[in-house]
Amino acid sequence: MEKIQIRRMLLVLALISLLTALGVVIWLLLRGPDQPGSPGPPAPAPRAGQLKIPPLLEDLDPDPGVARYILEAEAGETDFFQERATGTLGYNGSYLGPVLKMRQGERVNIEVRNKLDDPTTIHWHGLVVDGSEDGGPHQGIGPGESWNPSFTVDQPAATLWFHPHLMGTTADQVYYGLAGLIYIEDEVSDRLALPKTYGVDDIPLIVQDRRFRSNGSFDYQTTMMGVVPGDTILVNGTVDPSVMVARGNIRFRLLNASNSENFTFRLSDGSLFQQIASDGGFLAAPVIRQTIFLSPGERAEVVIDFSDTSTDNVFLLAGSREILKIELTGQPQATAGLPQVLREITPIEESPDPPVRYFELQSMGISGTINRKYFDMERIDERVRLNETELWVIRTTGGMMMQSGGHPFHVHGTQFQVVARNGRTPPPGELGFKDTVFVDEGEEVVIRVRFTHPGVFMYHCHILEHEDNGMMGQFSVR
Ligand code: C2O
Ligand code: CU
Numbered sequence: 001m002e003k004i005q006i007r008r009m010l011l012v013l014a015l016i017s018l019l020t021a022l023g024v025v026i027w028l029l030l031r032g033p034d035q036p037g038s039p040g041p042p043a044p045a046p047r048a049g050q051l052k053i054p055p056l057l058e059d060l061d062p063d064p065g066v067a068r069y070i071l072e073a074e075a076g077e078t079d080f081f082q083e084r085a086t087g088t089l090g091y092n093g094s095y096l097g098p099v100l101k102m103r104q105g106e107r108v109n110i111e112v113r114n115k116l117d118d119p120t121t122i123h124w125h126g127l128v129v130d131g132s133e134d135g136g137p138h139q140g141i142g143p144g145e146s147w148n149p150s151f152t153v154d155q156p157a158a159t160l161w162f163h164p165h166l167m168g169t170t171a172d173q174v175y176y177g178l179a180g181l182i183y184i185e186d187e188v189s190d191r192l193a194l195p196k197t198y199g200v201d202d203i204p205l206i207v208q209d210r211r212f213r214s215n216g217s218f219d220y221q222t223t224m225m226g227v228v229p230g231d232t233i234l235v236n237g238t239v240d241p242s243v244m245v246a247r248g249n250i251r252f253r254l255l256n257a258s259n260s261e262n263f264t265f266r267l268s269d270g271s272l273f274q275q276i277a278s279d280g281g282f283l284a285a286p287v288i289r290q291t292i293f294l295s296p297g298e299r300a301e302v303v304i305d306f307s308d309t310s311t312d313n314v315f316l317l318a319g320s321r322e323i324l325k326i327e328l329t330g331q332p333q334a335t336a337g338l339p340q341v342l343r344e345i346t347p348i349e350e351s352p353d354p355p356v357r358y359f360e361l362q363s364m365g366i367s368g369t370i371n372r373k374y375f376d377m378e379r380i381d382e383r384v385r386l387n388e389t390e391l392w393v394i395r396t397t398g399g400m401m402m403q404s405g406g407h408p409f410h411v412h413g414t415q416f417q418v419v420a421r422n423g424r425t426p427p428p429g430e431l432g433f434k435d436t437v438f439v440d441e442g443e444e445v446v447i448r449v450r451f452t453h454p455g456v457f458m459y460h461c462h463i464l465e466h467e468d469n470g471m472m473g474q475f476s477v478r
């Protein structure tokens, strides 16, 4: 047992040094002659198609119980293609942002600086914090201004994300690149024998569809009928990505960060996913799945066992679309099975006579309503009591658009549980904690929800154009 672990570690180390050496060689080849007067060598250009791995943001607070992060929203240019730069937005970089690592129980202070020419906000999607720290449309940050949210992490290990949330410009700002990941870890994730070497066998996959013009600029189009789907897939901001991994257990943290596209992921060789987590963290036990469906905003963590894979390449697909080329290297590694118990899922406490609220989602092209109302910043739609369990019934009626007709319903300030889908127990992959649930046309989904933090929060469709154009409501928790 120990020998296998040491061998595995050595293999990983060898792989890391190999990749580093490879990176240096490529960098030497690509950087060209030094430019006189430039301050040091430019950052190495990634090999065309090599999956970019977002950097882990440095915690500036030496106290292990406190984290301090600085995020700067800025405009820049990104080389998705050779010799055609794309005007983009990013956090601490030109496209997307770094990963913010947090621990359960930790105090986190973040300074968000807006270096854009436009106002923005930054919302921590899936994080359970007070309304004032949530970063919704009420917490606008003007150009040149900063915002300093502060909170204690009050939830278990999970993969969350962040993105702007200003009324009317969310879709645009996300499309141009403003989004990033949050990793929460805890004692359970520390203890579980799962792949956890960042970027090596624990790999984030931020999946987005985009359109480009021939000059390289984004071609973001919406019409009366909806959002024009992208013809190009970006994963972590990489076009045509490939990633090299060992023939062992590999964990992928999937986020659908598209504005409006749904994805049904599968593997080209028929390999199975072992889903270990949903939006709010670990499932009770791994769930074996052939496909993973994610609507915008949803996450899933999966482990794929490549130890028996005989081919050199496996493709992550969505329908017939190629999402990621997975290049397998080295000898097959003996993989231990995954832990059969991941965590104990304590159901949200039921109350005998819970308040029931109904939400009817209806869209028309890129706009839509909830309970036949367009979003109004001045109106509180629902008043919820702190720490009281409720049932929310979400229905999708009608809709005419290019998209599927279904809507990803997202609730801020909580992780909820899905109790019924069309009157039945939801599938096992939906039995963990969630913050976004897809409600297809004609469907009815019931969630059990409880709010433990006060403030004003949003619920909305996570098709960002719907959110920007009316399909959002707000509730107060007191
Ligand atoms: Cu991911 Cu209200 O947002
Ligand atoms: Cu959110």
Ligand code: CU
Pocket (backbone or CB within 6 Å): 363, 368, 406, 407, 408, 461, 462, 463, 466, 471
């Ligand atoms: Cu919608």
